[in-house]
Amino acid sequence: MREKSIVTILFLLFSLKTASGQTVLLSVDRERDSIPPERGPNLKKFSHLFLNAGFVAGPDNPGARIIYGTSVEFGAGARKKYKLSPLYSMGWEIGMNGKIFKQKQSEGKIFPDTILNRVERMEFSSVYISFFNRINFDVHRGNFMGTFLDIGIRGHINVLVTHLTKNDLPDGSKITSAMTNLPYTRDLFSDVFVRVGKNHFSLYASYRTSGMLRTVYHYPEPPAFTIGMDAGVFWN
Amino acid sequence: MTGRFVLFVLLMMATTPALSQQKYWVTFTNKPDTSFDPPGYFDERAIAQRRQQQIPIYNSCDIPVSGSYISLVRTIADSVSYTSRWLNGIAVYASAAAVDEIKKLSCVAGVETMNNPSLMLSENEKNLFSFSKKEEALLKYQTDRLQEKKFKEKKIDGTGIRIAVFDAGFPGVDRHPAFEHLRKNKRIIATYDFVGRKEFVYNHHPHGTMVLSCIAGLRDSVNCGMATGAEFLLARTEMAGRENFSEEENWLAAAEWADQHGANIISSSLGYTNERYFNSDMNGKTSLVARAAAIAASKGILVINAAGNEGLGSWHFVDTPGDADSVLTVGGTDPFTDAHIYFSSFGPTSDGRMKPNVSSPADVIAANANGWSEVEGTSFSTPLVAGFAACVWQLSRRLTNMEVFHEIEKSSHLYPYFDYAHGYGIPQAGYFTGEKKINEPTFDFVIVNNDLKVILRERFSQAGTEEFLGYDTRRNLYYRIDDKNGVVRYYAAELAGEKEVLHYYISQFKPGDKISVSFEGYTSSYTITGNENPEGEIK
Numbered sequence: 001m002r003e004k005s006i007v008t009i010l011f012l013l014f015s016l017k018t019a020s021g022q023t024v025l026l027s028v029d030r031e032r033d034s035i036p037p038e039r040g041p042n043l044k045k046f047s048h049l050f051l052n053a054g055f056v057a058g059p060d061n062p063g064a065r066i067i068y069g070t071s072v073e074f075g076a077g078a079r080k081k082y083k084l085s086p087l088y089s090m091g092w093e094i095g096m097n098g099k100i101f102k103q104k105q106s107e108g109k110i111f112p113d114t115i116l117n118r119v120e121r122m123e124f125s126s127v128y129i130s131f132f133n134r135i136n137f138d139v140h141r142g143n144f145m146g147t148f149l150d151i152g153i154r155g156h157i158n159v160l161v162t163h164l165t166k167n168d169l170p171d172g173s174k175i176t177s178a179m180t181n182l183p184y185t186r187d188l189f190s191d192v193f194v195r196v197g198k199n200h201f202s203l204y205a206s207y208r209t210s211g212m213l214r215t216v217y218h219y220p221e222p223p224a225f226t227i228g229m230d231a232g233v234f235w236n
Numbered sequence: 237m238t239g240r241f242v243l244f245v246l247l248m249m250a251t252t253p254a255l256s257q258q259k260y261w262v263t264f265t266n267k268p269d270t271s272f273d274p275p276g277y278f279d280e281r282a283i284a285q286r287r288q289q290q291i292p293i294y295n296s297c298d299i300p301v302s303g304s305y306i307s308l309v310r311t312i313a314d315s316v317s318y319t320s321r322w323l324n325g326i327a328v329y330a331s332a333a334a335v336d337e338i339k340k341l342s343c344v345a346g347v348e349t350m351n352n353p354s355l356m357l358s359e360n361e362k363n364l365f366s367f368s369k370k371e372e373a374l375l376k377y378q379t380d381r382l383q384e385k386k387f388k389e390k391k392i393d394g395t396g397i398r399i400a401v402f403d404a405g406f407p408g409v410d411r412h413p414a415f416e417h418l419r420k421n422k423r424i425i426a427t428y429d430f431v432g433r434k435e436f437v438y439n440h441h442p443h444g445t446m447v448l449s450c451i452a453g454l455r456d457s458v459n460c461g462m463a464t465g466a467e468f469l470l471a472r473t474e475m476a477g478r479e480n481f482s483e484e485e486n487w488l489a490a491a492e493w494a495d496q497h498g499a500n501i502i503s504s505s506l507g508y509t510n511e512r513y514f515n516s517d518m519n520g521k522t523s524l525v526a527r528a529a530a531i532a533a534s535k536g537i538l539v540i541n542a543a544g545n546e547g548l549g550s551w552h553f554v555d556t557p558g559d560a561d562s563v564l565t566v567g568g569t570d571p572f573t574d575a576h577i578y579f580s581s582f583g584p585t586s587d588g589r590m591k592p593n594v595s596s597p598a599d600v601i602a603a604n605a606n607g608w609s610e611v612e613g614t615s616f617s618t619p620l621v622a623g624f625a626a627c628v629w630q631l632s633r634r635l636t637n638m639e640v641f642h643e644i645e646k647s648s649h650l651y652p653y654f655d656y657a658h659g660y661g662i663p664q665a666g667y668f669t670g671e672k673k674i675n676e677p678t679f680d681f682v683i684v685n686n687d688l689k690v691i692l693r694e695r696f697s698q699a700g701t702e703e704f705l706g707y708d709t710r711r712n713l714y715y716r717i718d719d720k721n722g723v724v725r726y727y728a729a730e731l732a733g734e735k736e737v738l739h740y741y742i743s744q745f746k747p748g749d750k751i752s753v754s755f756e757g758y759t760s761s762y763t764i765t766g767n768e769n770p771e772g773e774i775k
Contacts, residue, residue: 023731025575025712026657028582030725033552037515040550140349142517143510143550235550 041145041234042136047080050093052204054228056101061220064111065104071121073099073226077128086139092131097156099124101222111219112163112184119166122222124185124212126156130193145232150195150202158212161185184217186210195230202230259317259350260335261485261524263325264305264343272299281398281498282535289536289636297322297531305343312337318485322492322531323524327485350485350524364601364608371610373705375458375601377571378450378620382596383665384462387627390669394452394463394626396633398425400494400537401619402487402504403447404474405440407605412445414453414603417464426497429472430486441476446602446611447505450619451626453603460602462623465630469497474506484508487557488528495535500629500637502529502537503622505615507544507555515553519587523556526563533562538629538637540622542614543567543592544581547657554581554591564641565591566621567659568598568614572707575729576657580614583656584724592659593641594648596620624663631668643668653754655716655727678755681762683742688762690715690738690753697735713737713755720748742768 038044056071077095084090100123103109105116112122132152163179193206208224274283274294286293301319306326310316313328320326327350330338339347364371387393409415409424418424427437437444448468453460471493473486487506494502508525520526529539541563544555558565558581568580577598583591596617602609621644628647629640645651647668650661667673678696682689690713715738716727730737732755740751747766752759 023733024728025573025731026727026729028655028657028727030656030723030727033582037550040510042510042514138349140512142513 040143042083042086042141042143044083045080046083046234047078048232048234049077050079050095050230050232051076052228052230054204054206054226056099056223057205057225057227058223059225060223063108064101064220064222065106065109066223067102067104070102071100071223073097073228075230079232081134087136089134089136090132091134092129093154094129095127097124097126097128099126099222099226111213112182115165117165117167119164121164123160123162123164124158125160125162126158126189128154128156130154132193132195145197145199147198148196148202150193150197150204152195153190153192153209154206155190156188158185158187158189184214184219186212186214191224197230197232200232200234202232204228204230258330258332258335260313260328260330260338261323261325261348261350262309262313262328262338263323263345263347264302265345266343267296267299267302267324269304270300270302274298278496279498282495283498285498285500285536288633291534291536297324301326302343308341308343309338318489320485320488320492322528323488348524361604361612362610363604364610367601367608370705371601374571374599374610375455375460377704378597378600378616379459379462379623381569381571381574382462382620382624382663384459386665386669386671387462387631390631392627392631394466394623394630396465396467397463397500397626397629398467398469398498399451399463399501399503399622399626400469400471400490400497400499401444401448401451401622402471402473402490402494402502402506403441403444404476404506405442405472406437406444406448406470407439407442408445408603409448409470410438412603412605414449414455414460417454418452418468423465423467425467425469427470428490428493430489430493431472431475437470437472440472441474442605443474443476443505443615444470444472446604446609447503447615447619449603450600450616451503451623455601455603455608460600461619463626466623466626469494469499484524484528487525491528491532491537491539495532495537499537501622501625502532502539503619504540504557505542505613505618507542507558509544509546509551509555513556515551516586518553518556518559518585520556520560520563520585520589523559525557526560529557529560529563533560533637536637538564538625538640540564540566540618540625542618543583545579545613545615546581547576547579552582554583554585558591559585561589562638562641564621564625564644565593565659566614566618567592567595567657568612568617569595569658569662571597571599571704573712573731574662574704574707575712577612579612580617580657583659590654590656590659592656593645594621594660594663595658596624596662621663624665627665628668649757650714650754650759653714653716653752653759655714655729656724657727657729658714673757675758677760678758679737679753679760681751681753681760683768686742686768688738688740688742688745688751688764688768689736692732692735692737692755696756711756713753715751715753717745718750718752720746720750722750725749 052075060066075097079093081091103120132150135149138146166176189210191206191208195202195204205227213219313330315329318327449460451461471490473490541558568577570577598617599612600616645660648660711732713732717725745764750763752761
């Protein structure tokens with residue numbers, strides 16, 4: 001409603017002046033200029049994009065050992081935050097998440113099979129929605145993000161799960177296989193997360209609260225913990 | 237094992253901010269058990285300034301903070317970083333638990349959190365290895381636009397005026413040829429680095445060097461600023477980049493130091509915005525620096541501060557201490573249009589007071605640590621006005637600081653017209669050197685067939701002869717629409733290109749609306765009565 005009235009005022013102001021052959025150097029509509037902003041890092045509402053990247057932190061399970069350091073996750077999305085008090089905000093995100101579990105090729109491997117490959121990894125690509133609570137520690141700050149602690153929950157839908165292997169054939173050629181539509185993975189999973197940050201950057205840790213694999217297959221689950229860094233993309 | 241490690245990381249992440257140490261500003265109820273010796277504390281000039289302006293040599297805010305109170309708080313807080321006589325307080329580092337304990341002390345009046353990085357108000361910088369025609373012209377323009385020549389003719393150059401400059405460092409001031417005259421005549425009276433707690437200030441960020449050059453720098457025989465004869469106190473109050481705690485406190489400390497050393501003018505091209513404050517806090521009373529600036533003004537110092545470079549940003553409005561009532565806040569103009577430069581912050585203050593007060597060029601040539609730069613920012617508009625103010629005060633030593641403040645406003649090229657982008661416009665030296673302002677009408681309000689027109693008079697309807705690098709800068713038309721309660725609804729500046737410079741449907745105004753127009757030094761306004769004669773009427 002308010003935005004509609006701003007547009008009307010602007011229209012009236014511009015139509016009010018019927019003719020002018022002058023070069024406009026400055027034009028300030030105080031009606032518009034003096035409306036207190038509602039959107040900002042420490043105002044009523046704030047939306048921004050984010051990117052994040054992290055590492056799978058374990059612990060892994062026998063039969064599905066992973067290689068730490070190269071088992072990673074990446075994400076991107078949009079975040080919206082509603083400030084309820086200087087101390088407390090709540091928000092939600094929609095995003096994409098990719099997890100790559102690079103599997104150790106060692107004796108005892110059973111997931112998803114016992115074959116040892118030169119390289120093997122499981123790649124989970126999901127979209128998710130999350131809800132989070134934010135506690136700010138610097139309540140006297142101005143319109144900037146400040147130092148915060150987020151605690152939240154995410155619900156994921158897997159959009160693509162790939163089992164990828166790479167092998168060398170005896171004739172020296174290399175073969176890469178990528179299998180999708182895997183029967184043993186679940187479509188939905190969830191995790192909880194904690195984020196501690198200041199302004200644009202935060203460190204996060206997440207813990208998956210549900211399995212990624214169907215229980216009927218009795219496969220060992222990939223590690224549930226990830227840790228990483230999140231970067232908010234916004235000015236201020 | 238890995239799971240435990242992750243849990244540990246999670247726990248640390250969650251608790252670290254809560255446990256971190258914060259800086260607080262602790263104020264006391266009174267000042268018992270203290271003694272004060274004004275002649276021993278103040279520079280002779282500080283006392284002379286007070287006498288000249290009929291201000292008491294000292295009052296309660298000059299008396300030191302009670303040593304017993306400081307000791308008491310010191311036993312609870314982790315450290316004390318600064319003590320302020322003016323605000324009867326101390327800055328301390330303490331945990332939240334310690335602060336709760338400090339609050340319980342009967343001598344404590346209040347505790348505020350301090351966490352407020354500042355901005356140096358420069359926008360763009362381009363190093364100059366040689367001067368082109370444009371840069372030579374800019375250098376000349378930055379003082380010409382304030383009519384420096386008129387002061388020069390009377391040999392006015394700020395001699396006898398002491399200016400304190402607060403900034404982020406002054407590298408090169410101890411060796412750059414632009415400041416040789418200051419060094420040679422020992423006119424840098426005192427220096428202090430409030431960040432590093434030492435006297436040497438000729439290092440760190442060159443922002444202060446550039447600012448000083450716009451007050452008193454010389455390039456060959458061309459003045460970069462107007463107060464080449466003034467004396468200086470150089471204070472480093474800022475850490476380049478962003479630093480979380482101390483700048484406002486350093487500003488306050490530097491203001492007390494400047495007062496002690498007899499400063500007549502404080503030139504501060506620094507501002508504090510959204511890191512701690514909201515636009516609604518810009519009322520001249522909330523921030524520590526606004527309060528400090530107001531006290532400095534009460535001591536007879538003319539405080540000049542930049543409006544800020546937030547005009548295009550989400551902050552948009554003037555910063556603090558530019559929001560303080562007794563601070564002469566300087567906005568920026570574009571030398572190529574003579575009107576508001578795109579980044580200069582807008583007024584009014586959150587409580588509706590006009591800001592900025594005046595404007596001056598914000599695209600200038602300035603000395604940097606090793607050479608010269610073309611720089612943009614209200615940072616540089618401010619020292620140009622500080623240099624101007626020093627000249628005004630040298631010419632009229634009997635004026636008080638606030639009289640100088642108001643006279644500078646009155647001298648400005650738009651006065652009595654104002655808007656929230658230019659204030660009263662660019663100060664003009666001619667006002668002080670006896671040049672009479674010709675108040676010849678340059679335009680008329682004409683009402684024809686329910687239209688309100690502003691028509692330039694014949695003599696003023698031709699293109700001007702003065703220009704700057706191809707831009708006809710002196711033919712700007714400024715106009716403002718106020719409602720019947722005097723609240724500014726709209727304002728604009730246009731380069732006048734035709735005889736009929738404005739044309740509005742009068743029926744779309746409300747009775748009581750007032751349109752004020754300023755053109756070529758003449759200001760007039762027309763108030764809509766609701767009974768305008770549709771046949772044609774010249775007002």
